[in-house]
Amino acid sequence: MPELPEVESVRMQLEKYVVGHTIERVEINYQKCFQGDSDNVVGGKVRGIRRFGKALSIDLDNKHSIVIHIKLTGQLIYRGPNLKSPPKLSKKVLDGIPGKHTHVIFRLNHKGILYYNDVRKFGWIKIVRSDRVEEISFIKSLGPEPLDGMTLKKFSELTKSTKRVIKTLLMDQSKIGGVGNIYANDALWLARISPTRSAGELSDLEIKRLFNSIEDVLREGLKRGGASELSFVTPDGTDGDYQDHFLAYGKEGDNCPRKECRKVSSKFSKIKMGGRGTYFCPACQK
DNA sequence: CTAGGATCCTGTCAGC
DNA sequence: TGCTGACAGGATCCTA
Numbered sequence: 001m002p003e004l005p006e007v008e009s010v011r012m013q014l015e016k017y018v019v020g021h022t023i024e025r026v027e028i029n030y031q032k033c034f035q036g037d038s039d040n041v042v043g044g045k046v047r048g049i050r051r052f053g054k055a056l057s058i059d060l061d062n063k064h065s066i067v068i069h070i071k072l073t074g075q076l077i078y079r080g081p082n083l084k085s086p087p088k089l090s091k092k093v094l095d096g097i098p099g100k101h102t103h104v105i106f107r108l109n110h111k112g113i114l115y116y117n118d119v120r121k122f123g124w125i126k127i128v129r130s131d132r133v134e135e136i137s138f139i140k141s142l143g144p145e146p147l148d149g150m151t152l153k154k155f156s157e158l159t160k161s162t163k164r165v166i167k168t169l170l171m172d173q174s175k176i177g178g179v180g181n182i183y184a185n186d187a188l189w190l191a192r193i194s195p196t197r198s199a200g201e202l203s204d205l206e207i208k209r210l211f212n213s214i215e216d217v218l219r220e221g222l223k224r225g226g227a228s229e230l231s232f233v234t235p236d237g238t239d240g241d242y243q244d245h246f247l248a249y250g251k252e253g254d255n256c257p258r259k260e261c262r263k264v265s266s267k268f269s270k271i272k273m274g275g276r277g278t279y280f281c282p283a284c285q286k
Numbered sequence: 287c288t289a290g291g292a293t294c295c296t297g298t299c300a301g302c
Numbered sequence: 303t304g305c306t307g308a309c310a311g312g313a314t315c316c317t318a
Contacts, residue, residue, distance in 0.1 A: 002312095032294095054313095069312085069313085072295095072312065073296090073297095101296095119295080119296060119297070120296055120297085121294075121296080122294065122311080122312065164287095168289090180311095180312075181312085274289085275291085276310090276312090277311085
């Protein structure tokens, strides 16, 4: 699912491709995903792209911003002059572009186009004044991010403050910004901590290990351009490749690669926690 | 404060 | 082959 590394990959490409473009027209094919007045962005020139956890803000020079959350299956695809030698589109770019899942099209000057696709329609786009982006409830309640603002001290205080199970705590956006199901599963495996443990019972050593593991898996995700699960692609229309390097996510039934686990042929289990698929090795994750 | 369930939506997949 | 129903999942809202 698009999480911090995926959304950051989108942000970096948008920065490269759409900054400098002026929005000439907005076409909305599915109103439900779009809030605010699209007229407020017409004529605006893109100055920069900010990311808040899993949300993005395309900031214009006319005091307005386009705030986007792509949730599970949203895609932002750019076509235009800033895309040098367009790469071959991923099969995940549904039905070509535009396609039946293209809900919004931003027409830019110099023949640039930014498409917003979303199969499951969970994502949203909001037009707000730039000085009010941080008042959008999702962003307003966002906790500190692992690679920016979250410190070991804060993380330690957070875990010790609650009896909640660690995995759902990691995925709580109001506590930690940007971590979702894939990276929560992988970080817990890397730290050798069972997802079902109560956060408050983790030792200082475990907290430190988990803190470092979260950073490690997010950095790896970033390095690989994100995980192209479901529909995820970057704005140039290509896949990331973290999905080929999952540590625990989606590995149900596979052998755990740790040495001591191979000896006893321990396999990954799958359980449900908070309605989410949870993958872990019962042998090495204590 | 916390857990659990329903909700939104549609492609995919198992079962017949 | 084709149909049907279950299922997944981020965030939000509601109830207990």
